Amino acid sequence: AQSVAQPEDQVNVAEGNPLTVKCTYSVSGNPYLFWYVQYPNRGLQFLLKYITGDNLVKGSYGFEAEFNKSQTSFHLKKPSALVSDSALYFCAVNSGYSTLTFGKGTMLLVSP
Amino acid sequence: EAGVTQSPTHLIKTRGQQVTLRCSPISGHTSVYWYQQALGLGLQFLLWYDEGEERNRGNFPPRFSGRQFPNYSSELNVNALELEDSALYLCASSLRGTTNEKLFFGSGTQLSVL
Numbered sequence: 016a017q018s019v020a021q022p023e024d025q026v027n028v029a030e031g032n033p034l035t036v037k038c039t040y041s042v043s044g045n046p047y048l049f050w051y052v053q054y055p056n057r058g059l060q061f062l063l064k065y066i067t068g069d070n071l072v073k074g075s076y077g078f079e080a081e082f083n084k085s086q087t088s089f090h091l092k093k094p095s096a097l098v099s100d101s102a103l104y105f106c107a108v109n110s111g112y113s114t115l116t117f118g119k120g121t122m123l124l125v126s127p
Numbered sequence: 128e129a130g131v132t133q134s135p136t137h138l139i140k141t142r143g144q145q146v147t148l149r150c151s152p153i154s155g156h157t158s159v160y161w162y163q164q165a166l167g168l169g170l171q172f173l174l175w176y177d178e179g180e181e182r183n184r185g186n187f188p189p190r191f192s193g194r195q196f197p198n199y200s201s202e203l204n205v206n207a208l209e210l211e212d213s214a215l216y217l218c219a220s221s222l223r224g225t226t227n228e229k230l231f232f233g234s235g236t237q238l239s240v241l
């Protein structure tokens with residue numbers, strides 16, 4: 016079985032400050048890890064993914080994520096938050112022969 | 128290029144009724160996925176179709192069913208609706224259905240069961 020945990024329901028950050036949205040996973044075998052973002056009344060949009068290789072993955076809108084195998088984590092980061100980054104963020108994992116499993120989501124609120 | 132389209136955008140039904148949701152994938156995509164997004168529960172995987180066949184099914188009762196047509200569009204059917212079926216139903220598509228591909232999501236169908 017595979018699972019994803021996003022320990023924070025909500026993350027608050029001031030505009031211009033760095034942000035981190037946490038994600039840990041559990042999977043048998045090598046993980047494929049993803050981050051998606053959902054804006055109000057919209058479907059999910061792909062941000063970035065880790066398949067193999069460099070542990071630091073860069074994605075859309077200035078976001079990046081770091082894969083840490085020993086800690087089974089894949090935290091989403093951005094050096095300088097924008098108010099427009101406010102949205103619901105989902106971490107997801109897949110392995111080998113399964114379908115994508117999502118976490119419960121973390122609401123990011125960036126204040127002006 | 129058109130994205131994943133879902134219809135209808137909103138539905139209101141009463142307990143015990145049946146509902147059909149529709150999804151058209153991105154042109155050229157053969158895999159279609161259905162997810163349920165209920166408040167506070169994140170996205171729960173429902174069904175995966177690829178090349179007209181059901182490939183995987185999530186932990187949902189049999190009254191949740193679907194199919195994929197030869198043009199790769201898909202339907203999700205829910206029978207005997209219950210109050211807890213109220214949720215946003217999201218459809219996604221991918222090019223080949225391999226595990227390392229990103230999914231492209233539609234905007235969803237908001238189902239309210241009264």
